[in-house]
Amino acid sequence: MERITKQGTAILNAIQKAHRPLLAQEILEAAASDSPGIGQATVYRNIKALVEGGLLSTVHLPGENPRFEVAHLHHHHHFHCNLCNKVFDVHDCPGDLKQLAPAGFQVERHEITLYGSCAACVK
Amino acid sequence: MERITKQGTAILNAIQKAHRPLLAQEILEAAASDSPGIGQATVYRNIKALVEGGLLSTVHLPGENPRFEVAHLHHHHHFHCNLCNKVFDVHDCPGDLKQLAPAGFQVERHEITLYGSCAACVK
DNA sequence: TTGTATGCAAAGCGTTTGCAGTGAT
DNA sequence: ATCACTGCAAACGCTTTGCATACAA
Numbered sequence: 001m002e003r004i005t006k007q008g009t010a011i012l013n014a015i016q017k018a019h020r021p022l023l024a025q026e027i028l029e030a031a032a033s034d035s036p037g038i039g040q041a042t043v044y045r046n047i048k049a050l051v052e053g054g055l056l057s058t059v060h061l062p063g064e065n066p067r068f069e070v071a072h073l074h075h076h077h078h079f080h081c082n083l084c085n086k087v088f089d090v091h092d093c094p095g096d097l098k099q100l101a102p103a104g105f106q107v108e109r110h111e112i113t114l115y116g117s118c119a120a121c122v123k
Numbered sequence: 124m125e126r127i128t129k130q131g132t133a134i135l136n137a138i139q140k141a142h143r144p145l146l147a148q149e150i151l152e153a154a155a156s157d158s159p160g161i162g163q164a165t166v167y168r169n170i171k172a173l174v175e176g177g178l179l180s181t182v183h184l185p186g187e188n189p190r191f192e193v194a195h196l197h198h199h200h201h202f203h204c205n206l207c208n209k210v211f212d213v214h215d216c217p218g219d220l221k222q223l224a225p226a227g228f229q230v231e232r233h234e235i236t237l238y239g240s241c242a243a244c245v246k
Numbered sequence: 247t248t249g250t251a252t253g254c255a256a257a258g259c260g261t262t263t264g265c266a267g268t269g270a271t
Numbered sequence: 272a273t274c275a276c277t278g279c280a281a282a283c284g285c286t287t288t289g290c291a292t293a294c295a296a
Contacts, residue, residue: 003270003275024260039278044261046276062183062234065260079224082231092223097237100215101202104242108205111185111236114220119227126250126295147286162253167286169251188285 001049010034011046012055021059021067021078021087061087061113077111081118090114124172133157134169135178144182144190144201144210184210184236200234204241211241 001008014030015022022030028043047068050056057071061080067087077090090112098107124131137153138145145153151166170191173179180194184203190210200213213235221230 001276005270005276007277037278040260041262041279042277045263048262058186060185062185062236063181063189064183066186077223079228079230088225088228090223090225094217094220094223097217097235100200100213100217100235101237101239102211102213102242104245105202105211105237106239106245107202107237108239110238112220112223113185113234114224114228114230115233116224116229116231119225122227122229124251128251128295130252160253163285164254164287165252171287 001046001053007031007035007038007042008046010038011043012050015056015068016070018069020089021069023065023067025065027068059087077113079114079116079118081121082115083117083121086118088118124169124176130154130158130161130165131169133161134166135173138179138191139193141192143212144192146188146190148188150191182210200236202237202239202241204244205238206240206244209241213237 010031010033011027013034014027018026018030024040024043024047027047028038028040031043032038047056051058051068054071056068059067059069059078061067061078064080064087069089072089074091075093077093079088079090080086081088093112097110101107133154133156134150136157137150141149141153147163147166147170150170151161151163154166155161170179174181174191177194179191182190182192182201184190184201187203187210192212195212197214198216200216202211202213203209204211216235220233224230
């Protein structure tokens with residue numbers, strides 16, 4: 001990403017405005033309102049560059065296509081709403097989970113996904 | 124699955140012998156030793172029928188293709204080895220994680236994935 | 247004999263890549 | 272004027288589906 005383009009700006013803006021992890025498809029749709037006619041290859045190429053540059057992080061949820069969000073520095077988890085299928089950040093964490101693993105296994109990292117209904121859908 | 128076939132038997136045997144979740148590809152390779160020439164469509168169709176019949180469960184790990192294991196009735200999690208890329212069951216659980224979610228969110232279920240080195244790779 | 251299950255090949259879906267053309271510098 | 276970035280379309284890897292054949296019942 002050496003040059004600033006209308007498409008690149010639209011893509012980053014879309015993600016920054018979302019405040020939750022977005023699918024490539026959602027990013028394409030959001031960016032298309034700022035930059036009509038934008039192609040999916042451009043979205044994927046920009047996402048890839050932004051992830052490699054450390055500006056975005058990839059959110060892989062079980063059985064789901066990858067989502068992308070502005071990179072947080074702090075450890076966090078995710079909540080997947082069963083009703084609207086949106087994903088939200090969870091800034092809390094139960095802490096050390098090393099004791100869960102079988103004997104002889106070394107735990108370096110963990111990921112937690114919560115499932116249920118988000119505040120908007122509960123209403 | 125109304126009829127018992129050599130291929131179906133080979134597929135179920137492969138999964139039962141593994142004692143860990145297997146990729147479709149791994150199931151194909153394992154079943155091929157019992158039933159040479161078995162096609163991947165057969166593996167996918169059998170897996171699908173077994174999952175729908177409740178004999179197998181699907182293990183979705185973040186960023187990974189689905190794996191399949193004999194359905195356990197009890198709640199458990201998974202450990203993904205960073206070195207050999209195999210996945211193992213973790214029969215322990217930190218318990219209720221409802222308090223992690225933001226206010227107004229209802230948690231119904233959770234999944235935990237541990238990452239690190241398995242006992243065999245630690246050596 | 248009947249019709250389900252199989253194997254092959256084609257189609258789908260999300261993502262990546264090749265290439266010629268566009269546009270930021 | 273460069274050459275990085277874009278859009279289109281083809282290619283990819285994994286999974287599913289269509290169809291004629293094989294084989295369990």
